[in-house]
Amino acid sequence: MQYYTVVGDSYEDAVRKAREQYGDGIRIHSRRDYTTGGGFFSRKKTKCEVVCYLAKKEKKTVNESDISEFAEEAKTPDPSTLSPEERLDTEIFRKKSNPEAEAMLDKNHITDPLRSKLLESFPEDGDVSMIMSERLLSTVGIDYDKQVHPKHFVVFVGPTGSGKTTTLAKVAYLFSQSDKSVGIITLDSYRTGAFEQMSAFGNALSIPVLQAGAEDELIKATERFSWKDMIFIDTMGLSPKDKELNLKLHGMLSLLDRDRTDFILTVSASMKEEDILDQYSSYSQFSPSSLAVTKLDETETIGNVLSFSYKVSVPMLFFTDGQKVPDDISKASGTLLLEHMKGFGLDMKRFRKQVSLS
Ligand SMILES: Nc1nc2c(ncn2[C@@H]2O[C@H](COP(=O)(O)OP(=O)(O)OP(=O)(O)O)[C@@H](O)[C@H]2O)c(=O)[nH]1
Numbered sequence: 498m499q500y501y502t503v504v505g506d507s508y509e510d511a512v513r514k515a516r517e518q519y520g521d522g523i524r525i526h527s528r529r530d531y532t533t534g535g536g537f538f539s540r541k542k543t544k545c546e547v548v549c550y551l552a553k554k555e556k557k558t559v560n561e562s563d564i565s566e567f568a569e570e571a572k573t574p575d576p577s578t579l580s581p582e583e584r585l586d587t588e589i590f591r592k593k594s595n596p597e598a599e600a601m602l603d604k605n606h607i608t609d610p611l612r613s614k615l616l617e618s619f620p621e622d623g624d625v626s627m628i629m630s631e632r633l634l635s636t637v638g639i640d641y642d643k644q645v646h647p648k649h650f651v652v653f654v655g656p657t658g659s660g661k662t663t664t665l666a667k668v669a670y671l672f673s674q675s676d677k678s679v680g681i682i683t684l685d686s687y688r689t690g691a692f693e694q695m696s697a698f699g700n701a702l703s704i705p706v707l708q709a710g711a712e713d714e715l716i717k718a719t720e721r722f723s724w725k726d727m728i729f730i731d732t733m734g735l736s737p738k739d740k741e742l743n744l745k746l747h748g749m750l751s752l753l754d755r756d757r758t759d760f761i762l763t764v765s766a767s768m769k770e771e772d773i774l775d776q777y778s779s780y781s782q783f784s785p786s787s788l789a790v791t792k793l794d795e796t797e798t799i800g801n802v803l804s805f806s807y808k809v810s811v812p813m814l815f816f817t818d819g820q821k822v823p824d825d826i827s828k829a830s831g832t833l834l835l836e837h838m839k840g841f842g843l844d845m846k847r848f849r850k851q852v853s854l855s
């Protein structure tokens with residue numbers, strides 16, 4: 498049986514449209530009421546979506562094609578019996594998505610479950626780019642609260658070379674400029690020059706830096722900084738193979754009072770989503786609460802990071818887009834996020850190109 502989906506401003510409106518399009522023989526299979534908009538670009542509207550089918554005239558005999566049609570119908574689950582995630586996966590609901598919207602998601606490497614969420618019950622009319630931008634902004638998480646109210650200890654964890662040390666220096670400086678007294682402790686006593694790198698940033702930004710290579714040294718360092726409002730802690734990049742280093746770092750980080758500690762996972766914007774997931778799982782014990790997304794200057798789109806962020810429900814906190822300390826950093830925001838997406842409402846690169854050509 499063929500199902501059709503029709504959207505109207507109310508149930509009556511949807512049924513009237515369905516009758517106009519498919520005739521009086523239609524039967525309503527299910528209805529769903531929802532709201533759209535209310536985001537960045539538009540006001541909230543209520544909508545009603547009906548799934549309908551055409552009632553058949555009675556037949557005296559059942560032939561081969563009827564049997565295969567019944568078999569096909571039996572494979573199609575009744576949407577009202579499914580969870581929202583399962584519903585998105587059914588043929589009926591897939592048919593409704595919009596090819597232009599799908600192409601935008603492909604271009605930006607956006608994967609499930611964020612992809613399905615953004616395509617869910619896609620409206621039949623309207624500017625696709627605007628609708629997608631609005632949906633993206635109301636779906637992905639940005640930790641505005643932590644940008645203003647961070648915890649006492651802020652620990653940067655993440656893969657080697659992702660920009661932990663550089664980003665930590667930039668963030669520590671940001672807070673030092675907002676009336677907070679800050680100190681930095683580096684736990685990286687393994688990589689040659691790690692302490693020198695952190696100290697150089699500390700000197701340039703007038704922020705004191707201490708090094709702690711073992712648990713007792715970390716306790717002493719936090720005592721020395723006990724009067725500070727915030728203590729930033731830099732860690733060494735971990736390879737999953739280096740079990741000993743892994744244990745040592747986990748041992749030291751376990752000393753921190755969890756209620757007073759934020760763990761920020763630092764990921765480069767050009768990392769593959771699977772690699773980000775791997776890194777996230779290696780720090781799962783600490784439940785990183787937000788993301789610092791680095792090296793936005795080195796990639797065109799951040800769909801991989803957004804897909805990951807939505808999948809594990811870890812919001813974005815900071816974006817960095819260059820090596821300059823302390824300048825190349827911004828608090829994550831909706832506008833910046835859209836700037837780093839191809840074809841979305843605020844495709845600034847496309848906009849600038851158009852302006853320079855005109
Ligand atoms: N292009 C660009 N480079 C960056 C950015 N952030 C950091 N870098 C560079 O990336 C390199 C690694 O940065 P670090 O801060 O040392 O990275 P890390 O994660 O501390 O590295 P390890 O301590 O070795 O694990 C340096 O050359 C930084 O200047 C950024 O936003 N854009």
Ligand SMILES: [Mg+2]
Nearest residue numbers: 661662685732
């Ligand atoms: Mg480092």
